[in-house]
Amino acid sequence: MFTFLAGIALLILGYFTYGKFVERVFGVQEERSTPAYTHQDGVDYLPMSTKKNSLIQLLNIAGTGPIFGPILGALYGPVAFIWIVIGAIFAGAVHDYLTGMISIRNRGAHLPELASKFLGKVMKHVVNAFAVLLLLLVGTVFVSTPASLLHVLMDGKVTLGIIVALIFAYYILATLMPVDKIIGRLYPYFGALLVISALGVGIGLLVKGAPIPELSLSNFHPDNLPIFPLIFFTITCGALSGFHATQTPIISRTTQREKQGRKIFYGMMIAEGVIAMIWAAAAMSLFNGPTGLNELLAAGGPGAVVSEVSTMMLGAVGGTLAVLGVVVLPITSGDTAFRSARMIIAEYLNIAQKKMSSRLWIATPLFVVSFVLTKIDFNLLWRYFSWANQATAVIALFVAAMYLYIAKKNYWIALLPGTFMLVMVITYILNAKIGFGLPMNISWIGAAIGSAALVALFFKAAKKARRNNFPLDEDVSSWKGAA
Template identity: 70%
Template structure:
């Protein structure tokens, strides 16, 4: 219990200390007009208040990831707490803040455009395809997961097919309509439900004196799976998630002032970390490692069953049902913005204005067709592909942030260090995984380390060349919009 409470305290302190430091390194400009005003279109670029933007950002990034991921990560034992705290403060929140703020400085650009600008034109095309793949996987996962939870609460005659269809109808509406029509109006209500459910479960763990284990580096996974790299892909949302790099630009287009960025981007990631801590603790306290492994393993009911059992055990039938509804809200409010983000990325890539609804429709329709087909694939398989694509996107986003800071001769180490770590994680995983090259783990460690070293050297060489070219007047550096406007 002490480890649990101290971890949450450290996350909160991290927002007020390291978050402030990251903001200072970036250097906000109060007088600079944001894209919400300079590109206002009444659809995606719409100025909204900080409180509303914060709740939307939280719901955008907090799908089932900070619940299902930590529940699965609980199999490794309290070492998961360390990754959530350290990862959230020094990697995830930095990742979210930089992607959001760099997007604000570049007309609300999404990650593919930013990757092309800072890492090279070829990256724009690669990251564009990668981001669309990730978003479709996210949208699909966040249809099937909440549908399964809803099915447990509804009469038997309400089939999964009906529930999935209703969720898709909502997704289509949220993807197509202006951001302030559905998302801007419903998310504050959903946000309140989310926070009540998370705090309810967390409070019950404390009041009931749940046997939450104390800090340990021991690997307690019943199947003996390696902590590195698997834990760092299993728990992504809540610690570090590339999916967030696709969501922050949505809010960069509705943020009123740069000063609001720390609360919206860094702060909401810290809050997601607290949610992840609560569910990781619940998984460890209410189930033995073997029990949890049986539930999460092949043939088991999956993490949704853990959510249901924990909620009802902690809060009773009525309170537990409300908590489950809060969990259902999470994936639905990330799935809709996943498809919305995919539409915006494709529109930017093809340079298609989104003022007219027909322009939005012909881009969005194929995304939903593909997603419907993917719902027929096993959830666990989808999750493995999502986890790898997710952390690979985080790797790219952190290198973009590092390059942005380096070209301004600012402290780029705040992004370089987590970028190096997650680069090693993602390449080690894909070399070893069944969905990858299936190399022995030792060879995967060696291969991951060698690839990571090549990327580090490439990065520093690129930084030096671009700075030298700028000083020689050959290639001026423009990290922000060329037409900075001030209020």
């Protein structure tokens, strides 16, 4: 119990300490107008309140990541708490905050545009394809996951195909409609349901005295379960997730002032870390250890664990509401995944999105491809998603590091976690069966050499950009409005 409570306390402390430090490093400009005003179009660019933006951001970045990932990560034991806490404070929240703020400084640009500007024009095409592929995988996975949960919740009375069709229909509406019509109105309530259900489970664990295991030297490295690099691809959204870099520009286009960024971007990642801690603790403590958890996962996957935990901690009614909250998570990330994909493609092709017809012809092929992907094995899709997710996080952190280096600020806050995850990403793809299938020792050597070469190229490009006084931010000095 102490390890769990200490982890929660450190996450909260991290927001008020390291979060403020990162904010000072970036350098907030309160007098600077944000894209919500300078590019207001009534569809994607429009100002919304901090509270609304924060809850929407939490739902956008969450998906099932801070629940399903930590449940699977619980098989590693209490060491999972370490990655959630350290990852969220020093990697995930930094990643989300800097991505969001750099996007605000550059007319709400998405990651491919930022990568093109700060890492070279070739990267624009690479990251654009990578980001759209990631978002398609996310959207597809987040059709299958909630459909399966709803199918079970309704005792199979409604066919899976009908549920999938209804979810797709909602995604189409949410992708095409202005951001304040559906997302802006519904998500704050869904966000509240997510927070309340997670807190309910957490309080239930404390009140009922659940035997949450403590971290010790004996369980730091579970037997026959290699931690590196697999834990970083099992627990993603609760610690560090590149998917977040595709979501923050949605809110960077609706943020009223730069000062709100720490609460919206850094703070919501910390909130996600707290949610991840609660579900990891529940999975570790309520099923008689890893053996019982493994049996339940084999029988019904993470969804079965969610259902069992919710019922045990909150009763029949409260448990049903908690499960509904979990169902909402992937749906509210799936629709914004498709929305982000539409915005990225529109940005890449330089097509304004004010007209419905312009949105429609970009979005329609995305849904067609996603429907085809639903026919592929879910587990295979998830493995590729996990790797693509963390590879995207590396790109976003290197973009942030380049920005800070050129600005002559402390770029290490982004470069260190970016380099660490770069090593893990290369090691994983070299070793995994879905990659090259090389022996682990060869994979580590290859990752070390590859990472060193890429970091060297980073410094070469960064020094050149700094010498040439590379323009960091969009010029909004001629804008006459008032934020």
